[in-house]
Amino acid sequence: MKTIIFKTASAYLLPLLLLFSIFILLRGHYLPGGGFVGGLMASIAFVIHSFANGIDKTKNIMTFHPGFLMPVGLLLALVSGALPLFFGDTFMTGLWMENAVPVIGKVGSALFFDTGVYLVVIGVTLTIIFTISEGL
Amino acid sequence: MEILLVIIIGLLYAAGIYMMLRRSLVKLIIGLILLGNGANLLIFLLGKIVKGQPPIIASSEKMLGELYADPVPQALILTAIVISFGLQAFAIILVKRAYKVVKTDDLDEMNATDEDL
Amino acid sequence: MNNPYIVLPVIFQLFIAVLLMFSWNSKNIQKLISVTGSLIALVISILLLVKVNTEGIQIMQAGGWAAPFGITFVADTFSSLLVLLTAIAGLAVSVYSVGSIRNARVKFGYFPIFHLLIMGLSGAFLTGDIFNLYVWFEIIIISSFVLLTIGGEKAQIEGAIKYVTMNLLASVIFLTAIAILYGLTGSLNMADLSLRVAEIENRGLVNVTAVLFLVGFGIKSAVFPLYFWLPASYHTPPPAISAIFGGLLTKVGVYALLRVFTLIFVPDAFLSTVIMVLAIFTILSGGIGALIQNNMRKVISYLIICHIGFMLAGLGVYSSLAIAGAIFYLVHDIVVKTNLFMVSGLIFKFKGTYSMRLLGSFYKEHPKLSLLMAVPLFSLVGIPPLSGFWGKLLILQGAIEQTNILVVVFVILGSFLTLFIIARLWSEVFWKDGPELPEKKHIKYFNALKPLKRRAMIGSILFLSLISLGIGFGAEWVMRLSIKIAENLMDPTQYIQAVLGN
Numbered sequence: 148m149k150t151i152i153f154k155t156a157s158a159y160l161l162p163l164l165l166l167f168s169i170f171i172l173l174r175g176h177y178l179p180g181g182g183f184v185g186g187l188m189a190s191i192a193f194v195i196h197s198f199a200n201g202i203d204k205t206k207n208i209m210t211f212h213p214g215f216l217m218p219v220g221l222l223l224a225l226v227s228g229a230l231p232l233f234f235g236d237t238f239m240t241g242l243w244m245e246n247a248v249p250v251i252g253k254v255g256s257a258l259f260f261d262t263g264v265y266l267v268v269i270g271v272t273l274t275i276i277f278t279i280s281e282g283l
Numbered sequence: 284m285e286i287l288l289v290i291i292i293g294l295l296y297a298a299g300i301y302m303m304l305r306r307s308l309v310k311l312i313i314g315l316i317l318l319g320n321g322a323n324l325l326i327f328l329l330g331k332i333v334k335g336q337p338p339i340i341a342s343s344e345k346m347l348g349e350l351y352a353d354p355v356p357q358a359l360i361l362t363a364i365v366i367s368f369g370l371q372a373f374a375i376i377l378v379k380r381a382y383k384v385v386k387t388d389d390l391d392e393m394n395a396t397d398e399d400l
Numbered sequence: 401m402n403n404p405y406i407v408l409p410v411i412f413q414l415f416i417a418v419l420l421m422f423s424w425n426s427k428n429i430q431k432l433i434s435v436t437g438s439l440i441a442l443v444i445s446i447l448l449l450v451k452v453n454t455e456g457i458q459i460m461q462a463g464g465w466a467a468p469f470g471i472t473f474v475a476d477t478f479s480s481l482l483v484l485l486t487a488i489a490g491l492a493v494s495v496y497s498v499g500s501i502r503n504a505r506v507k508f509g510y511f512p513i514f515h516l517l518i519m520g521l522s523g524a525f526l527t528g529d530i531f532n533l534y535v536w537f538e539i540i541i542i543s544s545f546v547l548l549t550i551g552g553e554k555a556q557i558e559g560a561i562k563y564v565t566m567n568l569l570a571s572v573i574f575l576t577a578i579a580i581l582y583g584l585t586g587s588l589n590m591a592d593l594s595l596r597v598a599e600i601e602n603r604g605l606v607n608v609t610a611v612l613f614l615v616g617f618g619i620k621s622a623v624f625p626l627y628f629w630l631p632a633s634y635h636t637p638p639p640a641i642s643a644i645f646g647g648l649l650t651k652v653g654v655y656a657l658l659r660v661f662t663l664i665f666v667p668d669a670f671l672s673t674v675i676m677v678l679a680i681f682t683i684l685s686g687g688i689g690a691l692i693q694n695n696m697r698k699v700i701s702y703l704i705i706c707h708i709g710f711m712l713a714g715l716g717v718y719s720s721l722a723i724a725g726a727i728f729y730l731v732h733d734i735v736v737k738t739n740l741f742m743v744s745g746l747i748f749k750f751k752g753t754y755s756m757r758l759l760g761s762f763y764k765e766h767p768k769l770s771l772l773m774a775v776p777l778f779s780l781v782g783i784p785p786l787s788g789f790w791g792k793l794l795i796l797q798g799a800i801e802q803t804n805i806l807v808v809v810f811v812i813l814g815s816f817l818t819l820f821i822i823a824r825l826w827s828e829v830f831w832k833d834g835p836e837l838p839e840k841k842h843i844k845y846f847n848a849l850k851p852l853k854r855r856a857m858i859g860s861i862l863f864l865s866l867i868s869l870g871i872g873f874g875a876e877w878v879m880r881l882s883i884k885i886a887e888n889l890m891d892p893t894q895y896i897q898a899v900l901g902n
Contacts, residue, residue, distance in 0.1 A: 183365065218421035225414055237404040238411065239463040275372045279379070303569070308561070315568050322575040329583025356582070359531055363575060366538045370571075373545055374564055380549070381557045393558045397632070 149199070157199035164192035172265050173258075182261035186268025193273055202280055213277070216270030224263030227256040288328045295321030308378045308388040315374065319367045323360045330356025401898070403458040406475040409445050409483050410526060412437075413519035420512040427506040431498045434511045438491040441518070445487040449480045453881075457898035459528070467528075467899050468589035474528035474899055478727070478885045482525045482655055485731060488867060489647045489738045490518045492860040496742050497640040499849065499856035500749070505550050505638065513550075517543040517644065524652050528899055530581065530664075531588045533656065534574055537620070541567045544649060547641045548633060559633035566619055566629040574616035580609045581664075591899035593664045594892055603668075610665040614675070617660070621653025623712060624681040627705045631689065634704070635697035635754070639745025642697060646704055647738030651730060654711050658726065662889040667718060676716030680810045683709030687817030691824075696744045696754045699825060700737070703780070706814055707733055713807045714795045722798025724886035728878060729791030732779065732871055736787065739776040739864040746773075746857055747829065749846040751837055756825065760834020769858070770830050775865040777826060779872065781819045787871035790879060 168188035175181030193213075197205035231240040243255040295317050302314030333352040340347055382388055385395075416437035423429045452458055452475050460473040475483075494514070501510055520539035527533050545567075549560045582588060584605065585596040600606055615626070622630040630650070634642050661667055667675065686706030693699045707729070714726025744754065750766070751759055763770040775786075782788030792815060799807040839845075846854065871878055888894055 183361075218418050221414065221421070222418045225411060225418060229411055232404055235404065237402075237460050237462060237464050238407045241463070271369070275376075278376060279372075303565075311565060315565070315572070318569070318572045319575075322572050322579060325576060326579040326582065329579050331583075353586075355588070359578075359582070362531075362535060366535070366542075370538070370542060370545075370568060373542065374568070377545070377549060377557070377560060377564060380552060381561055384552065384554050384557050390561075393561065395555045395558045 149201075154199045157196050161192050161196050164195070165189055168192065168265075172261060175261055176255075176257060182264030183268055185261075186265040187272065189265070189269050190272035190276070194276060197276075197280075202277065206277070213270050213273035216266045217274075220263040220266030220268075220270060222263070223266065224260050227259035227263065230256055284332060284334075285328065288324060288332075292321050292324050292328065295324065306390045308381060308390060311390070312371070312374050312378055316367075316371055319363070319371075323363050326356050326359050326363070330359075401456060401458055402460065403451075403475075404460055406448060406458045406460050406526065407462075407473050409441060409448060409487070409522045410519055412441055412444060413515050413522060416441075417512045417515040417519065420515060421509070424509065424512075425507075427503055430506060430511045434494045434515065435491075435498060437515065438487070438494040438518075442484075442487040442491050445480070445484040445522075448475060449477075449484050452477055452480045457895060459898055467901075468587050468592035471532050472528040472589055472591075472899055473526045474591075474895070475526055476885075476888060476895060476898075477881065478655075478659075478889065479525045481727075481731065481881065481885065482651075482734075483522050485734045486518060486521045486525065486648060488864075489644065489734055492738060492742070492864045493640055493644045493647075495856050495863070496643065496745075496860040499853035499860075500640050500745055501638060502551075502844075508550050510547070510550055513543045513546050514644070517547065521648055521652055525655060528590050529588050530578055530590055530593065530660075534571070534578060537574065537652075537656075538571060540649065540652065541571065544645060548637050548645075550641075551638070553636070556636045559636035562629045563633040566626070570616050570619035573612055573619070577609055577612035577616055580605070580612065584609065589899065590659070590663055591892075591896040594896055595900075597664055598666075606665065607668070607671065610661070610667075610671060611674070613660055613665070614657070614671075617653045617656045618678070619653075621650045621657060621708055621712075622682075622705050623678050623708060624685050624705075627682070627685070627708075630705060631693075631698055631701040634701040635695055639697075639741050639748065643738045643741035643745070646700065646741045647734050650704060650708055651734055654708060654726075654730060657712070658715060658723070658730075658889065661715060662723070663892050663895065672716055672718050675712060676804075676807060679709045679712035679716050680806065681709075682706070682712060683810050683814035683817075687814055687821070690821045691817070694756050696747070696756055696759070696825065696829065697741065699756070699821060700740050700744060703740075703818065703821065704737055706818065707737075707780075709814060710792065710795060710811060713811055714798065717795070717799050717802055717804050717807055719798045719802050720883070720886040720890045721801060722795050723889055724879070724882040725791050725794030725796075725798055727882040727885050728794055729788070731878060731882070732787040732791050732868070735864055735867050735871065736776050736779050739861060739868065740780065742857070742861050742864070743773045743776060746846070746861065749844075749849075749857070751834075752840045752843045752845065753837060756828040758835060758837060759829045760832040761830075762834075763830040764833075772858075772862060772865055773830075774826075775868055776861075777822050779868045781822045782815060785872050785875065787868050787875070789872070790875040794879070794882070 168185045171180040171188055172182055172185035193205055228239045231242055232238060241255050241257050243253060247253045299314045299318035299321060302310045302317060330353050333350060336351045338347060338351045338354040385393060416433060419433050420430050458475045461467060462471040517540060520536050520543060524533055524536035527536060545564055548563060549556055584600060585593055587593055587596055597606060619626045634645055683706055686702050686709060690699045690702035690706060693702060710729050711726040714722045748754055753759060779786040779788050782792050792811060795811055796808055
C-alpha cells in the first residue's frame with residue numbers, strides 16, 4: 148500500500164496517535180482507558196507507519212529495538228508494585244501523593260504501574276509484529 | 284439475550300473442536316482461537332448479565348445503585364483475552380516456523396519425535 | 401497471619417528476569433546473575449518454610465483488598481515446601497545451564513525466560529485464588545513454550561506443536577471449569593469456594609465441574625489417557641530444559657489436583673473411583689511405555705508418567721496416610737527427575753548419543769561418575785533407605801488401611817516395572833560393553849569444555865544427589881512434614897480460617 152496519500156498521512160498520524168495513546172493512558176484510572184489500550188494504540192501508530200513506508204523505515208525511526216521496552220516496563224511495574232513492601236503494606240497497594248499535580252491530577256503508584264504496562268505492551272506487540280512480518 | 288449467547292457458545296465450542304480435529308496446522312490454531320472465545324463468552328454469560336447498569340459510580344453519587352453488573356467477569360475476560368493474545372501470537376509464529384522446517388502443514392506427517400534415535 | 405513478604409519468592413524471580421533482560425548481550429554476566437539470584441531465592445524460600453512451619457499459615461492480600469474480594473496469597477506448609485523444592489531445582493538447573501547451554505540459546509534469552517518460568521511455578525504454588533492459579537499456569541506454559549522451541553531444531557518444533565496444542569486445550573478446559581464454578585458460587589477465592597461449593601444442592605453440576613478440573617489438570621500432569629504430548633516433547637530440548645520440565649511442570653498439575661480435590665471438591669465415591677482407575681492406567685501405560693523405548697530421555701519421560709500415577713493413586717485412596725505418601729513421593733520425584741534428565745545430558749556430553757543400544761561401558765570408563773549417577777537412579781527405584789521407598793511405603797500403608805487391594809497391587813506392580821526399567825538402563829548404559837562410537841563433528845564433547853563448565857555440570861548433579869540422599873536418610877523429618885501437610889489438607893478448616901478470618 149504505497150500510495151502518496153497514505154504515506155503523507157502516516158507521517159502526521161504517527162505523532163498524533165502517540166500523543167493520543169498517552170492521553171488514553173493517563174485517562175485510565177477513573178475512566179475507560181489505561182496502559183494496555185494505550186500501549187496497543189501506540190503500537191498501532193508504528194504499524195500504520197510500517198504499512199505506509201515499509202518495515203525497515205519504521206525500524207529506522209526507532210533508535211532502539213522495541214524489545215528493550217519490555218524490561219524497562221517490567222522494572223517500572225515491578226518497582227511500583229513492590230514499593231508498598233518498604234512501607235509495610237502488601238504488594239500492589241496503591242500509594243498516593245498528598246497533593247494533586249496540575250494537568251495530570253493526583254499521582255499514585257497505580258499510574259507508574261500502568262505506565263509500565265504501557266511500555267511492555269508496546270514492546271511485546273511490536274516485537275511480535277516485526278517477527279511475524281519478517282520474510283513475508 | 285441469554286438463549287442467544289448459549290447457542291453462540293455451543294457453536295463456538297463445537298466449531299473449535301471440529302477444527303482441532305482436522306489435520307491442517309492452520310485449522311488447529313483457528314480451532315484453539317474459537318475455543319478460547321467460547322470460554323470467554325461462557326464467563327460473560329455465567330457472570331449473570333445485567334443490561335445497561337455498568338458498575339461505575341456516577342460523580343453525583345457516593346455509592347452504586349441497587350442493581351449493577353458484576354465487574355469481576357469483565358476483569359476475568361479481559362485477563363483471558365490478554366493472555367490468549369500472547370499465546371496465539373506465539374502459536375502462529377510456531378506454525379510458521381514449523382511450516383518452514385518440516386515443509387508440510389499436515390499433522391499426520393509430523394513424526395520426527397517418534398523416530399528411534 | 402498477615403505477612404506482606406510471602407510474595408517475595410515470586411517477585412524476586414521477576415526481578416532477576418528483568419536484570420537478566422538488561423544484560424541481554426553479555427552471556428557471562430547473565431550466568432553470574434542467574435546463579436547468584438537462584439542462591440538468594442533458595443535462602444528466601446528456606447526462610448519462608450521455617451517461618452510457616454513455626455508460626456502457621458501466612459497470608460497476603462494483594463493490594464490490601466480483604467478476602468474473598470481480592471487476590472489472596474497463602475503460604476501453608478504444602479505451598480512453601482513446594483516453593484522450596486522449586487528453588488532447589490531452579491538452583492541446580494541454573495548451575496547446570498552454565499555448563500551445558502550453548503551460547504546461541506543464551507543469546508535468544510534462555511536465562512530470563514527460565515527465571516520467568518520459576519516465577520510462574522512459585523506463584524502457582526502460593527496463590528489462593530483459582531483464577532490467579534489460571535494466570536500463573538499461563539505464565540508457566542508460555543515460558544515453557546519459548547524454552548521448548550529455543551534453538552528451533554526440527555524435532556523441537558514438532559514436539560512443541562504437540563505440547564502447545566495440548567496445553568492450550570488444557571487451559572481452555574480449565575477456564576471453562578472456572579467459568580462454571582464462578583456461575584455456581586460467585587466467588588474465586590479457594591477458601592471461600594470450599595465453603596460455598598459444599599452448600600450447593602445440585603451435586604450433579606458440581607461433579608461435572610470437578611471432572612472438568614480433573615481433565616484440565618490431568619492434561620497438564622500427564623495423566624492417562626492424555627499423557628501422549630509428554631513423551632513426544634520432553635526429549636527434544638536441551639537436557640537442562642528437559643530437567644526443569646520433567647522435575648516441575650507436571651508436578652504443578654499434581655499440586656493443583658491435590659489442592660483442588662481436597663479443598664474445593666471433596667471426592668465422593670464416584671470421583672475417587674475415577675481418580676483411582678486413572679491412576680492405575682497411568683502407572684501401567686507409563687511403565688509399559690518405558691519398557692520398549694530405546695532413547696534414554698524417552699525412558700525417563702515415560703517414567704515420569706508412571707510415577708504421576710503413584711501420586712494420583714495416593715489421592716484416589718483419599719486417606720491422610722495415602723495423601724502424605726503422595727506428598728512425600730512428590731518431594732522425592734521433583735528432585736530425582738530433575739537430576740535424571742541432567743544425568744542423561746551429562747552422558748550425552750561424553751558419548752554423543754541417547755540411544756541405549758549404542759551406549760555402554762560407562763562404568764568402566766568413568767567409575768566415580770557412575771557411582772554418583774547411581775544415586776538418583778536407585779532412589780527412583782526406591783531401594784530402602786533411598787528416598788523413593790518411603791513415599792511408596794506410605795501410599796501402600798494408606799491403601800492397606802482402606803483395604804484398597806487394587807491400588808496395592810498396581811503400586812507394587814509399578815515399582816517392579818520401575819525396577820526392571822532402571823535395571824535395564826543400568827546394564828545397557830553402564831555395564832554392557834558398548835561399541836566404539838564415531839566422533840560427531842557438531843557436538844562439543846565433555847573433554848573439550850572449559851573446567852568451570854565441567855564442574856558446573858557435575859556439581860549440580862552432586863547437589864541434587866546429596867539432597868536425594870538427605871531425603872532418604874532424613875525420611876523421618878520429611879515424613880512428619882508430609883503427614884502434617886496431609887492432615888491439614890484433609891481438614892482444611894485451618895486454611896479457611898487463616899484466609900477468611902474467624
